[in-house]
Amino acid sequence: xxxxxxxxxxxxxxxxxxxxxxxxxxxxxxxxxxxxxxxxxxxxxxxxxxxxxxxxxxxxxxxxxxxxxxxxxxxxxxxxxxxxxxxxxxxxxxxxxxxxxxxxxxxxxxxxxxxxxxxxxxxxxxxxxxxxxxxxxxxxxxxxxxxxxxxxxxxxxxxxxxxxxxxxxxxxxxxxxxxxxxxxxxxxxxxxxxxxxxxxxxxxxxxxxxxxxxxxxxxxxxxxxxxxxxxxxxxxxxxxxxxxxxxxxxxxxxxxxxxxxxxxxxxxxxxxxxxxxxxxxxxxxxxxxxxxxxxxxxxxxxxxxxxxxxxxxxxxxxxxxxxxxxxxxxxxxxxxxxxxxxxxxxxxxxxxxxxxxxxxxxxxxxxxxxxxxxxxxxxxxxxxxxxxxx
Amino acid sequence: xxxxxxxxxxxxxxxxxxxxxxxxxxxxxxxxxxxxxxxxxxxxxxxxxxxxxxxxxxxxxxxxxxxxxxxxxxxxxxxxxxxxxxxxxxxxxxxxxxxxxxxxxxxxxxxxxxxxxxxxxxxxxxxxxxxxxxxxxxxxxxxxxxxxxxxxxxxxxxxxxxxxxxxxxxxxxxxxxxxxxxxxxxxxxxxxxxxxxxxxxxxxxxxxxxxxxxxxxxxxxxxxxxxxxxxxxxxxxxxxxxxxxxxxxxxxxxxxxxxxxxxxxxxxxxxxxxxxxxxxxxxxxxxxxxxxxxxxxxxxxxxxxxxxxxxxxxxxxxxxxxxxxxxxxxxxxxxxxxxxxxxxxxxxxxxxxxxxxxxxxxxxxxxxxxxxxxxxxxxxxxxxxxxxxx
Numbered sequence: 001x002x003x004x005x006x007x008x009x010x011x012x013x014x015x016x017x018x019x020x021x022x023x024x025x026x027x028x029x030x031x032x033x034x035x036x037x038x039x040x041x042x043x044x045x046x047x048x049x050x051x052x053x054x055x056x057x058x059x060x061x062x063x064x065x066x067x068x069x070x071x072x073x074x075x076x077x078x079x080x081x082x083x084x085x086x087x088x089x090x091x092x093x094x095x096x097x098x099x100x101x102x103x104x105x106x107x108x109x110x111x112x113x114x115x116x117x118x119x120x121x122x123x124x125x126x127x128x129x130x131x132x133x134x135x136x137x138x139x140x141x142x143x144x145x146x147x148x149x150x151x152x153x154x155x156x157x158x159x160x161x162x163x164x165x166x167x168x169x170x171x172x173x174x175x176x177x178x179x180x181x182x183x184x185x186x187x188x189x190x191x192x193x194x195x196x197x198x199x200x201x202x203x204x205x206x207x208x209x210x211x212x213x214x215x216x217x218x219x220x221x222x223x224x225x226x227x228x229x230x231x232x233x234x235x236x237x238x239x240x241x242x243x244x245x246x247x248x249x250x251x252x253x254x255x256x257x258x259x260x261x262x263x264x265x266x267x268x269x270x271x272x273x274x275x276x277x278x279x280x281x282x283x284x285x286x287x288x289x290x291x292x293x294x295x296x297x298x299x300x301x302x303x304x305x306x307x308x309x310x311x312x313x314x315x316x317x318x319x320x321x322x323x324x325x326x327x328x329x330x331x332x333x334x335x336x337x338x339x340x341x342x343x344x345x346x347x348x349x350x351x352x353x354x355x356x357x358x359x360x361x362x363x364x365x366x367x368x369x370x371x372x373x374x375x376x377x378x379x380x381x382x383x384x385x386x387x388x389x390x
Numbered sequence: 391x392x393x394x395x396x397x398x399x400x401x402x403x404x405x406x407x408x409x410x411x412x413x414x415x416x417x418x419x420x421x422x423x424x425x426x427x428x429x430x431x432x433x434x435x436x437x438x439x440x441x442x443x444x445x446x447x448x449x450x451x452x453x454x455x456x457x458x459x460x461x462x463x464x465x466x467x468x469x470x471x472x473x474x475x476x477x478x479x480x481x482x483x484x485x486x487x488x489x490x491x492x493x494x495x496x497x498x499x500x501x502x503x504x505x506x507x508x509x510x511x512x513x514x515x516x517x518x519x520x521x522x523x524x525x526x527x528x529x530x531x532x533x534x535x536x537x538x539x540x541x542x543x544x545x546x547x548x549x550x551x552x553x554x555x556x557x558x559x560x561x562x563x564x565x566x567x568x569x570x571x572x573x574x575x576x577x578x579x580x581x582x583x584x585x586x587x588x589x590x591x592x593x594x595x596x597x598x599x600x601x602x603x604x605x606x607x608x609x610x611x612x613x614x615x616x617x618x619x620x621x622x623x624x625x626x627x628x629x630x631x632x633x634x635x636x637x638x639x640x641x642x643x644x645x646x647x648x649x650x651x652x653x654x655x656x657x658x659x660x661x662x663x664x665x666x667x668x669x670x671x672x673x674x675x676x677x678x679x680x681x682x683x684x685x686x687x688x689x690x691x692x693x694x695x696x697x698x699x700x701x702x703x704x705x706x707x708x709x710x711x712x713x714x715x716x717x718x719x720x721x722x723x724x725x726x727x728x729x730x731x732x733x734x735x736x737x738x739x740x741x742x743x744x745x746x747x748x749x750x751x752x753x754x755x756x757x758x759x760x761x762x763x764x765x766x767x768x769x770x771x772x773x774x775x776x777x778x779x780x
Contacts, residue, residue: 040451061430064630240454242661271632
């Protein structure tokens with residue numbers, strides 16, 4: 001009844017496919033690999049309770065008052081220090097803005113950089129939250145093929161020369177939805193291809209800390225070599241998603257534009273949560289906490305991979321995640337994953353069909369599995385059930 | 391250096407005038423009436439500390455996990471119950487969405503209803519946060535004259551027939567920046583003018599609860615009579631702004647569209663804060679708390695009005711607020727308020743020049759004063775200083 005009042009952008013945005021799926025999976029008999037929730041073990045509940053009482057005593061009214069759009073200085077400084085330590089990243093506090101989760105970072109970047117019709121390059125498949133956010137700004141998406149070691153360089157070159165994208169959005173570590181990570185060599189090749197282009201490169205990294213092996217951390221694409229790089233990070237997967245706290249690291253001129261956009265969007269992010277997370281981070285060993293999370297996720301990922309190897313027919317392919325929260329399954333080319341989904345629900349197991357991760361989902365033969373919210377036994381049972389309909 | 395990458399919308403949005411002013415007023419020797427901060431007395435700190443410990447014990451991981459886009463059911467239900475009790479408003483939980491402060495409500499409404507060039511009617515002067523938010527969606531603003539008793543009906547009729555606005559944005563109670571309130575008669579006349587129009591009417595009401603006298607509460611314009619009414623409310627002025635929690639009440643089909651827009655904007659608002667505020671509201675007497683706030687603000691408002699009467703030259707006019715946080719001063723028609731501002735800073739007193747509240751600020755002779763963050767003595771001293779440059 002309000003159709004005539006609606007904007008082109010909202011009519012253009014699909015209602016969430018995943019939300020519809022999650023409704024189906026509310027039945028407690030169904031084993032669901034459809035969600036993307038961190039395991040509650042990743043929330044340091046006792047420590048957060050200590051921190052909340054400490055900040056209430058220490059800061060009084062400040063934790064409840066209006067605050068600055070850029071975010072709490074001590075939290076921004078913590079981020080600077082961590083990225084300097086981990087990556088020797090050449091940044092100061094002026095390069096950081098706190099956002100209401102990474103999703104808001106995507107929205108703000110869209111506000112600042114994506115005019116109607118602007119070409120945005122994303123991976124194929126890509127994160128659905130980015131597709132939704134930029135859909136609102138009526139981006140013209142182009143998807144570049146993703147291989148096991150990162151972007152397909154030939155396809156990337158073709159995309160760049162054919163479309164000259166203004167913005168690129170990549171998830172180089174433990175990508176959502178595929179679980180794949182770009183190799184060091186691939187990152188260098190990607191940078192060679194893009195370094196002379198007039199293109200903003202967003203590297204979204206919510207999962208980078210969830211690394212199962214203690215092997216070399218691979219630097220971001222073009223790190224410390226480009227003013228046009230934007231890095232996204234989040235406390236959602238390593239402390240708590242419920243506080244909705246993410247951040248953007250970028251050139252200070254970009255941060256200034258994001259600040260203007262954020263002021264019009266929500267003035268500032270929850271300041272209580274910022275004090276809380278900052279106090280937690282400064283009084284606890286985050287790396288030790290992350291180690292606890294990754295050990296659990298590694299066990300769960302291994303259980304899922306082992307079960308898939310054991311039960312899945314040999315024509316079904318899947319990625320072997322070295323971190324993060326997801327694996328990605330590819331069925332026969334002519335398989336219809338929606339058909340498989342309906343049969344799986346009958347068998348009481350659920351997943352996310354690949355559709356929402358594509359710009360133009362037609363016939364889709366892929367699906368996403370999450371392993372962080374089920375124990376090893378349940379994972380084995382669920383994968384066995386799923387194998388019966390593949 | 392990023393100019394060529396920026397969107398039309400961000401280039402179109404003025405950087406915050408007020409933020410620049412607030413920088414000037416950081417000097418502690420300056421008495422500032424420029425801000426818009428609630429007095430810390432409005433934060434029930436002890437009770438919130440009890441609530442945060444209670445929700446940590448009671449709900450465990452839930453207060454840290456991802457949550458639903460529409461918001462916490464118990465908080466939405468509290469809002470429904472309160473509006474039913476106070477206004478006999480005909481709503482259910484399906485008519486409510488929680489937002490990251492009222493500012494996000496404005497942003498989401500812009501996303502859903504404001505296409506580039508759409509005509510949006512606002513008061514003259516209007517709330518600068520709305521102007522910023524809708525500027526991002528490239529609204530075509532038209533301002534309608536505001537009188538002491540509400541909208542100027544003749545000017546409203548002219549605006550409606552000349553521009554046929556798609557959306558109207560009004561603040562009927564203790565308006566920001568003027569402090570004015572629409573009379574019951576005026577609201578009825580406004581509704582007569584607009585009821586047959588194809589127009590979405592937003593009524594933003596962050597200050598409505600801050601009523602100095604126990605006289606009759608005046609119902610919203612066209613309440614329970616129009617599907618196209620959107621009501622905005624907020625916990626910022628009556629509990630805490632730092633949690634960034636506001637809400638929208640509207641037809642459920644509108645709420646569904648806002649939900650899609652919100653999912654793309656920040657997934658959901660801080661769920662810890664929602665549990666916290668809900669627990670506080672359900673275990674304390676909000677009306678008693680509000681009474682404490684309004685008694686303080688009334689004393690401060692009276693002190694400012696009395697001092698203005700005593701010290702201001704007779705050619706200077708000002709509004710007499712019956713609630714809220716602001717009064718509005720009008721100088722001689724040929725006065726230049728920026729000139730007055732610079733002289734006032736020399737005298738060590740600050741205010742917000744009227745500019746950011748107008749769509750086309752040219753020569754402006756008005757200014758906003760906030761009285762909620764200074765004690766009675768400071769208010770008198772500040773007004774005396776200001777009078778010396780008027």
